[in-house]
Amino acid sequence: MTSRVARRRTVRILQYLALAGFLIFLGFPLLWLLSTAFKSSAEINSLSVNLIPAQPTIDNFIAAFERQGLPRAAWNSLVVAVVTTIFTTVISIPGAYVMARYKGRMRAVGVGYILVSQIFPVILVIIPLFFILRSAGLVDSLLGLIVVYTVYTLPFSLWMLQGYVSAIPFDIEEAASIDGASKFTAMRTIVFPLLMPGIVATAMFSFVSAYNEFFFALVLLQNPDNYTLPIALATFVGGEGKVAVGPLAAGALLASIPSIVFFSLLQKRLAKGLISGAVKG
Secondary structure: OHHHHHHHHHHHHHHHHHHHHHHHHHHHHHHHHHHHHOOOHHHHHOOOOOOOOOOOOOHHHHHHHHHOOHHHHHHHHHHHHHHHHHHHHHHHHHHHHHHHHOOOHHHHHHHHHHHHHOOOOHHHHHHHHHHHHHHOOOOOOHHHHHHHHHHHHHHHHHHHHHHHHHOOOHHHHHHHHHOOOOHHHHHHHHHHHHOHHHHHHHHHHHHHHHHHOOHHHHHHOOOHHHOOHHHHHHOOEOOOOOEOHHHHHHHHHHHHHHHHHHHHHHHHHHHHHHHHHHHHO
16 A cells, blocks of 8 residues: 555656646746846857846837737737637637538638648648639738638637537436427527537637748738738848847847737636536537
8 A cells, every 4th residue: 555655756857847848848938938048149149048137127028019010910900810810719609509500511621721721731822812803903902811711710719619519418308308498599598608619629729720830921912001910020030040039039029929918808708618518418
């Protein structure tokens, strides 16, 4: 018995050590980014390696705001990501429900489309996509970028959300129908609350995909006033490959704030959805 308890304690200690190492591995780049953002140019270019800046300065943040149009790019990225998330989530909920509940040839076609759409690389579709958007007058516009991001993230969102719908027993909906509830009422009062963790996960995926996407924005956006954050951050690299490390670190640090806020807000919804599912299931 004593040896078993000691073995469990050893395993527990090793688990905590592994978790601490993993957290350090994930958190160190963010700490280094934070440190670099407050370092002067001379300290960044020096050979000394120190995590805490010797003379902290906010010049990098001032340069990022003044010279690169970062606030406008941040607003553009936030608008594009939020609207894309809303569109993708609203379309995915009924689509995923149909895919999970109704069996037939159309479902097989839809699943096949989702799988095939994930095979082709982006470089193969960017040229015909550019001509289609140009004919529609949506090149170099945030609306065109929202349409592209919605179409691009929708297949995986449907695939992910239909798995959550399939996990909800259909017997619950049948019981509601017997009690006199319509299909819409059953979905609104029973399926939707149980589906909340999947909806939150889909929203997170859509937001991150649209907020961090670079290639589509690089090809479709031409006016600097329409640049998103990834494009604006890329302008910190000069034509000869010279990188403004300090302003780039400051800009990247500021760019991560909306994602952190968005995840912290949706995390509460995710927890409430899990609790609701546990109670009602």
